[in-house]
Amino acid sequence: MFQGRSLLKEIDFTQAELAYLIDFAIHLKALKNQHIPHQYLSGKNIALLFEKTSTRTRAAFTVAANDLGAHPEFLGPKDAQFGKKESTSDTAKVLGAMFDGIQFRGFKQTDVEILAAESGVPVWNGLTDTWHPTQMLADFMTIKEIFSDYTGKNLVYIGDGRNNMANSLLVTSAILGVNITIIAPDDLQPATDIQAIAASKAVESGSHITITADTAAANGADIIYTDVWVSMGEEDQYDERIEKLMPYQVNAALFVQANNPNCIFMHCLPAFHDLETTTMQAIHAKSGLTELEVTDEIFKAPYSVVFQEAENRLHAIKAVMAATLGHLFIPKV
Structure with a gap:
């Protein structure tokens, strides 16, 4: 088979x-x-x-x-x-x-x-x-290791919602019966054809799908997931993406909104959480920023499982x- x-x-x-x-x-x-x-x-x-x-x-x-x-x-x-x-x-x-x-x-x-x-x-x-797809198998494997199951869990993805990670998380969650929320600006949300695939799979699995620009939708998250704001081949778009996505940064305030002491943080890596990369140093020299899609505090928190996920x-x-x-x-x- x-x-x-x-x-x-x-x-x-x-x-x-x-x-x-x-x-x-x-x-x-x-x-x-x-x-x-x-x-x-x-x-x-x-x-x-x-x-x-x-x-x-x-x-x-x-x-x-x-x-x-x-x-x-x-x-x-x-x-x-x-x-x-x-x-x-x-x-x-x-x-x-x-x-x-x-x-x-x-x-x-x-x-x-x-x-x-x-x-x-x-x-x-x-x-x-x-x-x-191989990232998805690793991600839901990690969720199952931590929670014993992924079915019915609430996964919140926040940031750039029209990249491969958002597409895959949306559709895979819908297939597996995981409740998935995509939080992204209106013009950075998954394409309609991707949303249609996920919607059809959710009917079969019972997954609940939410796609919104409102960060309040993080309430009740079991998993908060983000990815870089600029994908490979889009490096000329950093200024635009930073301005648009800074309100969607994963930080301590977002975890307060999640209102779940057992919520974990996931990221497929690499992550721009400090100044230890030449890319982030260049961004810092231009904008003064020291972190992008996730703060260093969250990235290194006990509930961050990014390296288990990477393994x-x-x-x-x-x-x-x-x-x-x-x-x-x-x-x-």
């Missing part, structure tokens, strides 16, 4: 299948922590095709492949002719003939779709401008790779 399939976006899998992958990831994490070998992909070769830079995605796919007994090969923007001298379709055919699976992290969703259609091997979306990228990605390429016995879900 998983064997040979690609993970290109969250709606590629049913609620039961996503739930299985999350539980499988938790199981694989336990195996790793107990130093129990699980080389389900022994002898396999995995292409890691990157248009966009990465810390967690590259590290997670590389370690996941090694843990599973596979051999990863990194192909960065300067390592392949992809998109320059060779079409996506031609690249897919070449890589599919040499590798057993392909990870793609880039800009256009159409590229990862073509890779899957033309390569003949499983393709995994490590991030596109539209969706971020779980490894286990979630490993679950996807093993399930789709490992010839495992998986009961019907």
Whole structure:
């Protein structure tokens, strides 16, 4: 049921299948922590095709492949002719003939779709401008580890509501039965087609969806989630986004509004919470700001689970790779 399939976006899998992958990831994490070998992909070769830079995605796919007994090969923007001298379709055919699976992290969703259609091997979306499915598995895995379940929990995402993270959180929450609130300025809310997908899934799962510009909607949050205000390729928009999104910063006042002592903070990283990056130093020199989407106080608070979440990228990605390429016995879900 998983064997040979690609993970290109969250709606590629049913609620039961996503739930299985999350539980499988938790199981694989336990195996790793107990130093129990699980080389389900022994002898396999995995292409890691990157248009966009990465810390967690590259590290997670590389370690996941090694843990599973596979051999990863990194192909960065300067390592392949992809998109320059060779079409996506031609690249897919070449890589599919040499590798057993392909990870793609880039800009256009159409590229990862073509890779899957033309390569003949499983393709995994490590991030596109539209969706971020492996992050979702890690995120809801983290929520389940902390709360024992995610069904019926109240997830509030605040900030830039029309990026891949907002899209994925909205749709995945709707699939899994998580109540999701997107708080963003009116012109930075999810596209209507994304909202329509989420609405149809929410009918099936019982998820409640709220999309608003009012920060008061954070009341009752179990999880407060944010992301950077400027995505890759939009670096010329910092001034505009900062002015528009500063009222949507995750800070102590927002957690007071949440009015839940058990509320946790999540962020897919990287985060601009201090001056320890050259990007934030440049912003500080221009604007005087020392923090953007989240304050350092919240980022480092005991209820911040960002590094547990980051580690779980490894286990979630490993679950996807093993399930789709490992010839495992998986009961019907």
